[in-house]
Amino acid sequence: MAGAPTRIYLDCNATWPLRPEAREAMVAALDSANPSSVHTEGRAARALVEDARRAVADLVGANPGEVTFTSGASEAANMALTPDWLIDGKPRNHNALAVLESDHSVFLEGGRFEASNVTALSVDRDGLLRTDALYRWLDDVGDNAAILAIGLANSETGVVQDICKIAETLRGRDIRLVVDAAQYAGRLPLDFDHCPADAILLSSHKLGGPKGIGAIVLKSTSTRPFPLIRGGGQEKGRRSGTEPVPEIAGFGVAVRAASFELRNDDGRMVRLRDLVDRSVLQRSPKTIVLGKAVTRLPNTSAYLTPGLKSETAQIALDLAGLAVSAGSACSSGKVGRSHVVSTMAAAGLDIDPADGAVRVSFSRETSEPELMRFVDEYVRLATKTESKPQNIDHAA
Numbered sequence: 117m118a119g120a121p122t123r124i125y126l127d128c129n130a131t132w133p134l135r136p137e138a139r140e141a142m143v144a145a146l147d148s149a150n151p152s153s154v155h156t157e158g159r160a161a162r163a164l165v166e167d168a169r170r171a172v173a174d175l176v177g178a179n180p181g182e183v184t185f186t187s188g189a190s191e192a193a194n195m196a197l198t199p200d201w202l203i204d205g206k207p208r209n210h211n212a213l214a215v216l217e218s219d220h221s222v223f224l225e226g227g228r229f230e231a232s233n234v235t236a237l238s239v240d241r242d243g244l245l246r247t248d249a250l251y252r253w254l255d256d257v258g259d260n261a262a263i264l265a266i267g268l269a270n271s272e273t274g275v276v277q278d279i280c281k282i283a284e285t286l287r288g289r290d291i292r293l294v295v296d297a298a299q300y301a302g303r304l305p306l307d308f309d310h311c312p313a314d315a316i317l318l319s320s321h322k323l324g325g326p327k328g329i330g331a332i333v334l335k336s337t338s339t340r341p342f343p344l345i346r347g348g349g350q351e352k353g354r355r356s357g358t359e360p361v362p363e364i365a366g367f368g369v370a371v372r373a374a375s376f377e378l379r380n381d382d383g384r385m386v387r388l389r390d391l392v393d394r395s396v397l398q399r400s401p402k403t404i405v406l407g408k409a410v411t412r413l414p415n416t417s418a419y420l421t422p423g424l425k426s427e428t429a430q431i432a433l434d435l436a437g438l439a440v441s442a443g444s445a446c447s448s449g450k451v452g453r454s455h456v457v458s459t460m461a462a463a464g465l466d467i468d469p470a471d472g473a474v475r476v477s478f479s480r481e482t483s484e485p486e487l488m489r490f491v492d493e494y495v496r497l498a499t500k501t502e503s504k505p506q507n508i509d510h511a512a
Contacts, residue, residue, distance in 0.1 A: 121437030124486045129271050129299055129416060129477035130441055135324035135373055138366040142326055145362040152350065152358065161361050168368025172331050175371050176297075176316055177307030182334045184354045185364055189298040189319035190222045192332040195344040195355070196294045196315045197227025197265060204338050210292065212262040214253045216277075218243055218459040219267040220296060228344075241465040242410045243275035243456070250285060261290040268311065269300040272441075272456040272475055274416025275407035276300065283312040292339070298322045298330070302374035303385075303413050308335055315341070320363070324479075325370030329363035377480060385414035385480060388487055392476065393417055395491045400498040406460060406473055418473040419494065420457070424501040426472030429494070433474070436493045441475040 125133065149157035151165050166180065173180040186192045199210045215223040217236040226234035235256075237249040245266070264286065269276045283293055295313040297306055302323030306316070314335050321327040334340050340354065347356030389412075393405050396419055406418040420426075426442035433440050442454070458469040476490060 123437050124489060125439045126476045126478050126490060127439045127441050128479045131321045132324040133479060135370050137373060138325050138370040141369040142362040142366040145365040148361040150358055151361055164361055164365045165359050168364045171368040171371040175375050176333050177309060178333050182337055184332050184351045185359060186330045186332060186355055187328055188330040189317045192317040192330050193222045194227045195332055196341050197229060198341045199229060200342040202340055208261055210261045210263050212257050215265045216245055216267060218270060218456045223265050239459050239463060241460055241463040243270055243273050243407050243460055244410060245277055263292045263294060265294040267296040269413050270456060271299050272454060273407040273418045274413035276411040279311050303415060305378055314339055320367035320370060323370055323374045325367040326363045329367045388484060389414055389417055392487050392491055396494060399495040403498055416477045418475045420467055420471055420473040421498040421501055424471060424498055426474050429474045429497050432497055433493055438490055438493060442472055
């Protein structure tokens, strides 16, 4: 009797495998003292925190003092999405928030804004922000202060927004630009020169660090949101609560490893992604790659085959030893229609959003044979679906 197939992990956008060096850093820091203590042990813990802060700052071309550690990108987003900011030491109220309709649910929820003040901007069939939608919102905002929150890279399709073009549109307006770079960081170069945002949000476990830690990085500490969590005044009063030294140490080591990989990137991930895309499309002509015509993350593709339900494909691939996703992993295990696919269909892409898409997101350690095994298994499912008479209820 044949044994279970060797497992292949292709769900790195849900969480990147924990880097061994990050694990070692965490273990070494487990017995650390409170970093707010002034004694020798406390100062040693503080040194670990500040070393990680420098690593995160270097990743995005910021100063260490502009990095505030949080429990993850979701907390960082809720910290940034508030009407109340300090601008040059003076309180400034922001009347409106705009997000992308295809973005992560943490943005769609609106943070600390009233729901009536949140606008979801439409995207085109490739998943890019529609310029006309942005201009209409800007006209509505007028001269008032507002916040525009953008996911730099979509977690399901890998589609990358033209953040420089968006920032140029905002020039001269009283608008803060908040960028969720959780999926982007560590995969493509990122710094404030190329991403002119007021705040960048990061997640440790999306680039090989531990879960439960992230950061908000400000372009300038003179422009910052009011604190979300108050108390002991840690993180210079921006985020109270004793810093979790092991998680922060692991985060810092993972960031340094990701930064090294970016500096030495030879384009291998892009070549592998494009090879998988070509292989799937050649063998399954009815399959489409969402966002294929625009810039995407080098490790991410979302495949949609008419009539092949993404949840069915995910289960079948899992049984074949392949860990893939049918959408975002941040919905407590819920399986439902992807709002990302729905927005692209609403923009004119000729697909049935009820089918959903299968996302493949791999790491730098993933091999070509592993990806070709996915191609074989996915094409087997797709061709089986294509050979059946289609009777799809588009109202489902």
